[in-house]
Amino acid sequence: MDELDTPVLDNHLHLDPVNGRGVEAVEEFADHGGTHLNVLNKPSWNLVEAATDESIFRECFDLTVDVTEAADEVLPGRAWPVLGVHPALISQLVDDGYTPAEARDIMQAGLDVAAEYVADGPALAIKSGRPHYEVDDAVWEASNAVMRHAFDLAGEVGCVVQLHTEGGEDFTEIAEWAESEGLPREQVVKHYSNGRVRGPVKSVIANTEDIEDAVETGEPFLMETDYIDDPDRPGAVLGPKTVPRRVRWLLEEGHDEAVRRAHVETPARVYGIDTEATLDASSNN
Numbered sequence: 001m002d003e004l005d006t007p008v009l010d011n012h013l014h015l016d017p018v019n020g021r022g023v024e025a026v027e028e029f030a031d032h033g034g035t036h037l038n039v040l041n042k043p044s045w046n047l048v049e050a051a052t053d054e055s056i057f058r059e060c061f062d063l064t065v066d067v068t069e070a071a072d073e074v075l076p077g078r079a080w081p082v083l084g085v086h087p088a089l090i091s092q093l094v095d096d097g098y099t100p101a102e103a104r105d106i107m108q109a110g111l112d113v114a115a116e117y118v119a120d121g122p123a124l125a126i127k128s129g130r131p132h133y134e135v136d137d138a139v140w141e142a143s144n145a146v147m148r149h150a151f152d153l154a155g156e157v158g159c160v161v162q163l164h165t166e167g168g169e170d171f172t173e174i175a176e177w178a179e180s181e182g183l184p185r186e187q188v189v190k191h192y193s194n195g196r197v198r199g200p201v202k203s204v205i206a207n208t209e210d211i212e213d214a215v216e217t218g219e220p221f222l223m224e225t226d227y228i229d230d231p232d233r234p235g236a237v238l239g240p241k242t243v244p245r246r247v248r249w250l251l252e253e254g255h256d257e258a259v260r261r262a263h264v265e266t267p268a269r270v271y272g273i274d275t276e277a278t279l280d281a282s283s284n285n
């Protein structure tokens with residue numbers, strides 16, 4: 001084990017227990033000094049099929065909960081599931097003949113299930129958002145309604161929403177929508193952020209330039225790889241050892257305060273998780 005003497009959280013990584021490496025990817029993360037993971041379910045169509053009802057969402061979430069439990073056992077810290085509905089599902093449903101309003105209802109029902117897994121079960125947070133590609137007005141409107149439903153649910157159960165959206169930096173309008181649905185903007189986390197995102201809390205993709213930008217802002221941030229655990233697309237995204245490697249680099253550069261911000265303070269403030277107390281004493285020394 002490669003010890004870094006600090007908790008190391010990858011805030012957004014997928015594990016695919018059906019087609020991918022699953023826990024083996026977690027072992028690679030831990031071997032390089034990684035300690036904590038937020039594990040996102042893969043889109044339902046990758047794991048099961050394009051979800052059209054609640055039972056398919058449940059099947060997809062249960063697979064993710066199981067592989068996250070297995071990850072939890074091999075980590076010196078903890079792994080938590082983050083469950084939700086991929087915004088691109090709307091396009092698949094519309095292509096299959098559903099109206100945007102029907103697709104919205106299906107996706108909102110999926111989010112209801114995700115919120116139930118937070119309220120009564122093992123999940124830490126919900127994932128939602130809107131397409132990162134061009135869509136027509138009806139699909140855009142339906143997608144925004146899905147996202148606002150996620151904010152409403154998260155406000156009720158008291159959890160974070162991880163957002164998948166289009167690229168850009170100014171997401172203050174989305175943060176305002178969250179607040180109008182009863183969710184504080186500090187509990188909205190923009191996944192795949194660059195270092196300068198405004199509005200939600202940024203979960204910064206672990207490229208050196210983006211991390212440097214985030215460090216410079218002095219604001220709360222998280223780090224992630226968006227590892228997709230897909231054997232057909234090796235190298236399509238950053239690998240599971242990237243966040244520990246960037247932490248090592250930050251420490252070498254003297255950015256101890258930023259490491260603490262991203263891996264201890266921001267996780268505590270945003271999710272209410274204690275990455276230090278959940279680290280095994282044996283692996284901390």
Ligand SMILES: [Zn+2]
Nearest residue numbers: 012014040226
């Ligand atoms: Zn992802």
